[in-house]
Amino acid sequence: MxxxxxxxxxxxxxxxxxxxxxxxxxxxxxxxxxxxxxxxxxxxxxxxxxxxxxxxxxxxxxxxxxxxxxxxxxxxxxxxxxxxxxxxxxxxxxxxxxxPYAFPNLVSDFDLHLFAEGRLYRAYQILGAHCILINGVPGVRFVVWAPNAMRVSVVGDFNGWDGRRHQMRNRGAPGLWELFLPDLPEGSLYKYELRPGKGGAPFLKADPYAFTAELRP
Structure with a gap:
């Protein structure tokens, strides 16, 4: 159907x-x-x-x-x-x-408005990965700014680094992408996979708002 x-x-x-x-x-x-x-x-x-x-x-x-x-x-x-x-x-x-696709929008319309005007002065409270509860379900809220991307996904060990698995929702003109991953443990390794809007192969990016990061090899 x-x-x-x-x-x-x-x-x-x-x-x-x-x-x-x-x-x-x-x-x-x-x-x-x-x-x-x-x-x-x-x-x-x-x-x-x-x-x-x-x-x-x-x-x-x-x-x-x-x-x-x-x-x-x-x-x-x-x-x-x-x-x-x-x-x-x-x-x-x-x-x-x-x-993950049963949960509502994560970023409020007011915060989208402030971000678009460059007046979301505490952007670190919205962007990045934050452990939260939604409808009593624990998980991680991911929000990233990628205005030139066709598609953005959250990838990590939890989904085999497969960019098809957890594709994010684009919230429009400000270029913010969001997704809530329920039951994801704190400290899970992750990156964002971006597909460029003008074509080209997908590539991985670290989260500029991440709380912690691994040391380079």
């Missing part, structure tokens, strides 16, 4: 999407005239996947693309932050995780 365009899907799989939230995560829809929520997740490491509702009811997800795009339908009355993804990888290991 992919309701987005083929171009959306192609951009996502090529890691060229400026707003992966338009395809991934929970999306209200209808089926036989009844309201539902369609949940999509890009899980290239998964053999199978399920949506766990309130930690109990397991709804199987259907693989809708060979590269690892999965989809399931849940009742509309279930809050989007009350589900988790249960993933069985190709080696048979089972993990449960919250969906």
């Amino acid at each position: 992919i309701t987005r365009t083929a171009d959306d899907l192609t951009r996502l799989l090529r890691a060229e999407h400026w707003n992966p939230f338009s395809l991934l995560g929970p999306h209200p829809s209808t089926k036989n005239g009844q309201p539902i929520v369609v949940v999509r997740a890009f899980l290239p490491e998964a053999a199978t996947a399920e949506v766990l509702v309130n930690g109990q009811r397991a709804i199987p997800m259907t693989r809708v693309h060979d590269e690892g795009l999965f989809e399931a339908t849940i009742p509309q009355h279930i809050p989007s932050n009350s589900y988790q993804l249960q993933v069985t990888d190709l080696l048979g290991a089972v993990t449960q995780r919250h969906d």
